[in-house]
Amino acid sequence: MADIADLTALIEPEVKALGFDLVRIKLFGSGDDHTLQIMAEDPKTKQLVIEDCAAISRRLSDVLDEADPIEEAYRLEVSSPGIDRPLTRLHDYREWAGHEAKIAATELVEGRKSFRGVLGGIEGEDILFTDAKAGDVRIPFALVHDAKLVLTDRLISATMPLSSDGADEFETEE
Structure with a gap:
């Protein structure tokens, strides 16, 4: 599995460039089923709308494809932290x-x-x-x-x- 600190160093600047704050990165799964979960938020509203998730996903897909930091096949999931959000910072x-x-x-x-x-x-x-x-x-x-x-x-x-x-x-x- 990839190192979360390395993934954060790669992902956070891209999320910030779009005007959002990174809340959490989590890589989980086993066998052939892995998920890279990215939680982000608009710093003004503490939420994301679906268009925001899509924009982050498109940008990160390109960056992750180029850098290829994760050996295993994985699914990229971009979401808002939700109402019962994790407290990570x-x-x-x-x-x-x-x-x-x-x-x-x-x-x-x-x-x-x-x-x-x-x-x-x-x-x-x-x-x-x-x-x-x-x-x-x-x-x-x-x-x-x-x-x-x-x-x-x-x-x-x-x-x-x-x-x-x-x-x-x-x-x-x-």
Whole structure:
């Protein structure tokens, strides 16, 4: 499998050149079924529309074909991070302060590796977090293995779609 740091060095400048921020790169799969997942967002809206995904995909397809950094055959998937987005950059914890999240640490932090609660922002390289069971904790960003927002009504309200054009319309019987 290809090195994520090398892929990031290749992909991030291309995503930025189109005016977007790279959220995450993930390469997964086994056997003959591999996927290179690219999550990106418009820094102003924190979302992508389908045309944005297509533009990123076209640009990255050309770059990846030329550089050929992945030995195995793979499928390229470009998407928005979604509503219950992964938290991958330190500034994500500041931007989404006040929202519920789950954080898994690589090592024990105040006796625990798993946290669920409310983001309190950042201080230096630490994530300020109010865990439902442990109370206020400081989690060093370097120890975060995985983190994502939890789907709540507050999060839904904060991430209303840019447009509902093209969304399925449903009729209900009365």
